[in-house]
Amino acid sequence: MTTLNIPQDPLSAHLWIIAGVAPGIIHRLAELMSTDLGLICRLAGISRSTVARKLRIEAPLSISQGARVYGVVQALEAVLSLHRNNTVRTMSWLHRPAWGLGGKRPAEVLSTALGAQAVIVLVGRIQHGVCT
Structure with a gap:
């Protein structure tokens, strides 16, 4: 996802979000x-109409919307690494119930920072063979 030019370290990411995330990033993420687009909007908890309006008036996403997009990108990077960059398997995995998320589908929890973090932690546990 480095092609999105999203900062990796927390402080740079914070400054990037505060500066205003361009709504076009959602389109680029959908392409990648x-x-x-609708699925990426749902994952981030942002309506398609909001994204379209922000694009039309050339306005950045709100800070909370930018933070949600950042969380989704982080989680997608983790899931992509789990599936060796296979986007089809990644998207399929996001829509299956996960035991490590209490039976919730990962896609259901990505719209909050804590939900995205839970998905990232779950991926780490799977990669390290931790079942509990």
Whole structure:
């Protein structure tokens, strides 16, 4: 996801979000993940109409929207690494119930920072063979 030019370290990411995230990043993320815009909007908890309006008036996403997009990108990077950059398997995994998320589908929890973090932690546990 480095092609999105999203900062990796927390302080730079914070400053990037505060400066205002361009709504076009959602379109680019959908393209990178080979999925539709609506799905990425749902994952980030941002309506398509909001993204379209922000693009039309050339306004950045709100700070909370930018933070949600950042969390989704981090989680997608983790899941992509789990599936060796296979976007089809990644998107499929996001929509299956996960035991480590109490039976919730990862896609259901990505719209909050803590939900995205839970998905990232789950991926780490899977990669390290931790089942509990």
